[in-house]
Amino acid sequence: MSTIFADNFKNTSGGDPVNINEVKTDKLTGKTTAGSITIQGEGTATTNLQQGLAKGWITFNGTGTIAILDSFNFASITDRAQGKYTMTIANDMANAMFVQSGNAKKEDANEDPNQTVVFGAGTGYTKLASEVQMTTGRNADLFDTASAECVINGDLA
Numbered sequence: 001m002s003t004i005f006a007d008n009f010k011n012t013s014g015g016d017p018v019n020i021n022e023v024k025t026d027k028l029t030g031k032t033t034a035g036s037i038t039i040q041g042e043g044t045a046t047t048n049l050q051q052g053l054a055k056g057w058i059t060f061n062g063t064g065t066i067a068i069l070d071s072f073n074f075a076s077i078t079d080r081a082q083g084k085y086t087m088t089i090a091n092d093m094a095n096a097m098f099v100q101s102g103n104a105k106k107e108d109a110n111e112d113p114n115q116t117v118v119f120g121a122g123t124g125y126t127k128l129a130s131e132v133q134m135t136t137g138r139n140a141d142l143f144d145t146a147s148a149e150c151v152i153n154g155d156l157a
Contacts, residue, residue, distance in 0.1 A: 055098070057151040058087055062104075062136065063144045073152075080133075083142025087132045091156055096127040098154025104136035104145040129157065 030036040041047040056073030060066060066079045075090040125133050132152060136145045 051155075054151050054153055055093065055156055056089055057149070059147075059149045060085075060087075061146050062148050063146045079144075081142075083136045083144055085134050085136075085148070087134070087150065089130055089132065089152070093129040093152070094155035094157045096129050098129075098152050100132050100134070100150055100152050102134060102148065102150035104148040 028037060035050055037049040038046045039049050054072075056071070058071040058074040058077070059069045060071075060077055061069060062079065062083075062085055066077055066085070068074065068077055073090045075088045077088070078086040080086055127133075132150060134148070134150055135142055136148055137143050
């Protein structure tokens with residue numbers, strides 16, 4: 001195997017002034033640890049590239065016949081009951097210690113813009129590395145939503 005030492009890489013082929021500094025690659029792997037690449041963050045701080053990436057996101061219509069509108073690393077969605085959904089993760093998380101967040105919007109004629117939409121995993125739910133459960137509602141009332149999103153962060157298996 002060869003080693004290249006350089007301070008800068010510059011793609012000058014084609015003379016395109018917009019893409020003159022673009023260097024293309026299909027894969028980056030950490031030198032010391034394969035799954036760990038540190039990058040310069042804001043100011044003098046550094047961050048781990050893998051830890052800083054969202055591991056999945058989904059946007060879906062939860063009314064009528066529910067449907068995933070777009071997603072990354074989610075395989076399917078199940079309507080469990082009024083305002084209750086289970087989303088299956090395509091490539092499991094390493095454990096159930098990941099973080100999920102999201103939002104939902106109720107769209108009806110009686111909507112009060114001063115009320116907060118609640119997003120959460122719900123009570124009595126044992127978190128799994130292979131799925132995300134969420135509920136949507138306002139105050140104590142659960143409702144199906146035509147517009148909901150969820151994102152997960154943590155370690156992939």
